[in-house]
Amino acid sequence: MVVLVTGASKGIGFETALKYAKEGYDVVINYNNSMREALTLENKVRSFGVNAMVIKCDISNEKEVIDMIEQVKKEFGRIDVLVNNAGIAIDTTFEDKTVDNFRKTLDINLIGTFLVSKYAAKIMDEGVIINVGSTNGIDTTYPESLDYDASKAGVISLTHNLSTEFSPKIRVNCICPGWVNTDMNKKLDLDFVKEEKSKIKLGRFAEPSEIADAIYNISICSYINDSIIRVDGGEHA
Ligand SMILES: NC(=O)c1ccc[n+]([C@@H]2O[C@H](COP(=O)([O-])OP(=O)(O)OC[C@H]3O[C@@H](n4cnc5c(N)ncnc54)[C@H](OP(=O)(O)O)[C@@H]3O)[C@@H](O)[C@H]2O)c1
Structure with missing residues (x-):
């Protein structure tokens, strides 16, 4: 079985790619800027005795996406699971929002998800997209x-x-994860974090491995289709 994880x-x-490797999948590791981290992940994935392939691709660039899927086809012949995970958030005040940042966010989070799905599906006999x-x-x-929120509503x-x-x-x-402890949130104001945690019934942000577990488990449930699933520790406004 072959999984492609974007933004791995x-x-x-990263944790999702590791989870699938532990479960015996061959893993295609997509990255855009963080080559060192992608190569570290490749070694970790291989340590589980499965195959790994690292591909640099900006998922918002159609030509790069076509090339990525071609490479996967050559190496593995197919994809069984696609995890459309890559995404960005450019937080600014409302007044500082720019059209450029808005477009970039939509390009990667929404159009990138569309592009990878469109071309990956061509080499999926059957399988699942998360x-x-x-x-x-x-x-x-x-x-x-x-802008991020609109992109995710679009997803x-x-x-x-x-x-x-x-x-x-x-x-x-x-x-749909709630708050997760990743680089995306590393610049958050501590008082804001405290306030957000107080809205979560589990009283804490998720670890990325907990979201990876949810992704994997949903992907193997053969009757879950067209579902939007919250994994947020029980958020309440
Ligand atoms: N953290 C949260 O609280 C949270 C909550 C809900 C949903 N999410 C969603 O979960 C996903 C992963 O977020 P994260 O928190 O793990 O973020 P992260 O730590 O910032 O990682 C983002 C990943 O996306 C990749 N990426 C960004 N732009 C890309 C592009 N154009 N092409 C290919 N890869 C690209 C990055 O790769 P490079 O570094 O190699 O460029 C990186 O591997 C995102 O879709 C995010 O919106 C996160």
């Missing part, structure tokens, strides 16, 4: 990340449409 060089993607959305795309509102809509297009051959689901 860090955080949730999109990584966010509770920000469902019901939490943060004007400082309104939810995309999930429904991809599921309609690809079922029954490929199941498509979207996992």
